[in-house]
Amino acid sequence: MASEEPQLAEQDFKSARGPKRRAIVDAATAVFLEHGYGAASMDSIADKAGVSKQTVYSHFGSKAALFEAIIEDKCxxxxxxxxxxxxxxxxxxxxxxxxxxxxxxxxxxxxxxxxxxxxxxxxxxxxxxxxxxxxxxxxxxxxxxxxxxxxxxxxxxxxxxxxxxxxxxxxxxxxxxxxxxxxxxxxxxxxxxxxxxxxxxxxxxxxxxxxxxxxxxx
Amino acid sequence: MASEEPQLAEQDFKSARGPKRRAIVDAATAVFLEHGYGAASMDSIADKAGVSKQTVYSHFGSKAALFEAIIEDKCxxxxxxxxxxxxxxxxxxxxxxxxxxxxxxxxxxxxxxxxxxxxxxxxxxxxxxxxxxxxxxxxxxxxxxxxxxxxxxxxxxxxxxxxxxxxxxxxxxxxxxxxxxxxxxxxxxxxxxxxxxxxxxxxxxxxxxxxxxxxxxx
DNA sequence: GTCTATAAAAGGATAGAC
DNA sequence: GTCTATCCTTTTATAGAC
CATH class of the missing domain: 1.10.357.10 (Tetracycline Repressor, domain 2)
Structure with a gap:
């Protein structure tokens, strides 16, 4: 099942599926690293990325999922x-x-x-x-x-x-x-x-x- | 000014002005240390202390002030x-x-x-x-x-x-x-x-x- | 001092149009 | 995929009675 969607390479994690995703990743990285998980808001991430909040949720399903993706990548x-x-x-x-x-x-x-x-x-x-x-x-x-x-x-x-x-x-x-x-x-x-x-x-x-x-x- | 209210000794910080204050300090210490600043809520602290939220605010004016008092004391x-x-x-x-x-x-x-x-x-x-x-x-x-x-x-x-x-x-x-x-x-x-x-x-x-x-x- | 409400605001998450 | 607008919960903080 889902064999048509292979695991993304490291580079694709950021850039795949349009440039907006990259903007979200960059913004989320900056906000999470500066303010921590609790003090970072999805609104501020969306603003910094120049996209709507819903677009953030379309790419990453939740705040926790976004955090995990960003931090693991940064590690x-x-x-x-x-x-x-x-x-x-x-x-x-x-x-x-x-x-x-x-x-x-x-x-x-x-x-x-x-x-x-x-x-x-x-x-x-x-x-x-x-x-x-x-x-x-x-x-x-x-x-x-x-x-x-x-x-x-x-x-x-x-x-x-x-x-x-x-x-x-x-x-x-x-x-x-x-x-x-x-x-x-x-x-x-x-x-x-x-x-x-x-x-x-x-x-x-x-x-x-x-x-x-x-x-x-x- | 305010010379009639001397600096509180370390012991008095916790117990002075009634036993409720001590309960608040103990509860806040536990909650802040376990969950951190952001994830700790004044509600949970009041609940754990067995007092109302307003009582917490009467003793310490704000969440930040409570946090500072608790953490500095714990240091x-x-x-x-x-x-x-x-x-x-x-x-x-x-x-x-x-x-x-x-x-x-x-x-x-x-x-x-x-x-x-x-x-x-x-x-x-x-x-x-x-x-x-x-x-x-x-x-x-x-x-x-x-x-x-x-x-x-x-x-x-x-x-x-x-x-x-x-x-x-x-x-x-x-x-x-x-x-x-x-x-x-x-x-x-x-x-x-x-x-x-x-x-x-x-x-x-x-x-x-x-x-x-x-x-x-x- | 202490309690029971009650603001007032922020933030996570979703609906529906395009 | 993307946006605007909205829902709803949580949370800080305050008002007012006792």
Whole structure:
């Protein structure tokens, strides 16, 4: 049944069936990320998209359905930067492992400290009780992938004896925890906003230094 | 002006002016922490408190004012466990510094992973744009105090040469960042709930071990 | 102070024309 | 598919009696 309507590719989710859909998606994304689920109204989304409210309901059946579609899509988009399986593993031992970790840390922090990621995190955490599937989708698209990739890299470094990493997955978790430090917390609370590259680098250097000291080869 | 009405002590905030006020505070706390600001209705708070809605408005003028009073109070209450200035500093050098750090870490994790703290954090982060004063009050009552206290302790340990801590405040931030790891994230997302002491201890041991390795005396 | 109504407004969702 | 107009529930806030 319904075999004539195949699953939409990621690009089609936004643009398929006319340009109005794209306008709705863009508007809903902006409104939900800025105001959260409760404070976002279907009226404001329709206004911002330049369409009538009924058109919004024609494309997405309800506010909850629209929210789920937008947020799940945004999880995959924003966190896809962490999906790269890291530098090709066979070369991990020959590269400067400190620089590899610093690059990964920089990339991670630049992503998660950016305003869209902070907004997405706020919304997902706030609505995790009402939309548990979104919380799970967020975790799977972001932290889970990042941990898995870094874990693989650390395992390789352990084999090459440049680091001592008896439990690569735990160490990967610890590494990202170190990066999600005080600066991240202050961004989430709105006390700091859009940190400069200098601030990010300071966090990266401190975390990598501590991580290397804790995993020095025997 | 108004000098005849002194500032209320913390206890009086809840119980002064009749027991109904206390019932309202308790009900509002429960409802706001469970549902967040937007999804909480004044009707549900009045119902849960067993009073009429008008009584709620008589004590607190508006929903926003009630929210601010409740959340700020809860920040001070929940995070006061971190306010103890740590074991008396003169003895810091003579105690087992590893055990001191483990105890602090245990105490910290037991506090922040508990359901009320997780709920409070969710609400404050979610509403940080609408109530920036609450975000600041949260940071000052919790993370700022904890960092300051641990920083003082680390400074003492550095002087006593049991650890090498050139920048005590940065190291304190790093220590707490390590503790707010994957388990904490999963609790915020509702993917894990009320972790067991065993799970907490595993995080504590890993974080303290890494921290000690990174700050081994020269 | 406290309660029972009652505004007054906002917001989610639908009907029906084109 | 899209729009205008409307329904109806929820919700903040207030009026007025006791």
């Amino acid at each position: 995959n988009e924003l966190l896809s930067g962490q999906s790269a399986p890291a530098p090709s593993l066979p070369f991990a031992g020959t590269l400067d492992h400190e620089q590899v970790l610093k690059d990964m840390a920089e990339n991670f922090l630049a992503t998660v400290l950016a305003i869209p990621s902070v907004s997405l995190y706020r919304v997902v955490v706030a609505e995790s009780a009402r939309f548990p599937e979104l919380a799970e989708a967020f975790y799977r698209a972001g932290p889970a992938v990042a941990i898995k990739n870094l874990g693989g890299l650390l395992k390789e470094m352990d084999k090459n004896r440049v680091l001592s990493v008896p439990d690569p997955v735990s160490s990967a978790r610890l590494f990202y925890a170190m990066l999600r430090g005080d600066l991240y917390l202050r961004c989430l609370l709105g006390l700091a906003s859009d940190p400069t590259p200098i601030e990010r680098t300071a966090v990266v250097n401190e975390a990598v230094a501590a991580f290397l000291a804790a995993h020095a080869p025997a | 001070n209450e929940l995070l006061s466990g971190q306010s103890a200035p740590a074991p008396s500093l003169p003895f810091a050098g003579t105690l087992d510094h590893e055990q001191v750090l483990k105890d602090m870490a245990e105490n910290f994790l037991a506090t922040v992973l508990a359901i009320p703290s997780v709920s409070l954090y969710r609400v404050v982060v979610a509403e940080s744009a609408r109530f920036p004063e609450l975000a600041e009050a949260f940071y000052r009552a919790g993370p700022a105090v904890a960092i300051k206290n641990l920083g003082g302790l680390l400074k003492e340990m550095d002087k006593n040469r049991v650890l090498s801590v050139p920048d005590p405040v940065s190291s304190a931030r790093l220590f707490y960042a390590m503790l707010r790891g994957d388990l904490y994230l999963r609790c915020l997302l509702g993917l894990a709930s009320d972790p067991t002491p065993i799970e907490r201890t595993a995080v504590v041991n890993e974080a303290v071990a890494a921290f000690l390795a990174a700050h081994a005396p020269a």
